[in-house]
Amino acid sequence: MQLQKPHKSRSRQHKGSTNKSLNRSNSCDSHSKGSVSSSTETPKVDLSKLETTALWRYWRHFNLNSSPNPSKEQLIDAVQRHFTSQQLDELQVITGFVQAAKRLKTVCN
Template structure:
């Protein structure tokens, strides 16, 4: 699949998700989206880190050098520290999607 094919595939999935818009409603939707974005706070993704094993939480701690946790921390302490760190991370969505598409293209060839 070419990069334009991959992009078209992504566009197709997005259009399947969005509801059809009648004429005149598009501007209303844009205005309400602007108003809503100004009023709402950041919505955090729901990731259940408690499903991870203690060893995985320790690897996360080691990888990101989370020094506020001791070496013999309990799973609950690890979950608290890893959870705080995880939600503090920012993601450049465009960059992630671009890198993903490049990796998928590279893997296919």
Template structure:
């Protein structure tokens, strides 16, 4: 069984695709099959679909229609683990200074620094879609600067 979603506009309402290779704006109007997507939609998109993740099964250029199989649609899960112990000391120190965590421990060891940074990192509330939107916008800016 398949469901269809009209996103309209560039990216067909599904933005922030995870695919290989470079893509121009024109190429993003129809997403290739098997592309992982997040539904952002527009004013015509049903609100229950916004934020869902899926895989493109079929796309039509006119109108920006994209079909996702119901089995491939899933809600984002927040179970991703981050191992901050893999970071170098310099990166941990930058994080520590950037978020002004200096009051926690005056001169921490790497283990203490990882602990403080981990607790602070996990306490941050994130809107995943906004993070993805910001990342894609930054990537597009970088792409235009590099041309």
């Protein structure tokens, strides 16, 4: 039934997660305080570990402007700047990931 009404279940999950976030931020528990402060930090992603072909795909997909024949270091720099500039809604990303995992599980079973 949740799969038939994804919009309705998303808003319910959103309200519940908002309440949980508020409860965590008001908590005196040191673990909760640590998770709240860490959520404001930008996670570091080491894009230099990607192969050059993956960097090229990213560069082409997002039409990043750079020199016509960039080196791997220039690709890493351009991709890193673009990647870190992206704004996202963590709740939406997590919800989408869970839904995709459920769809994949349904298809594979």
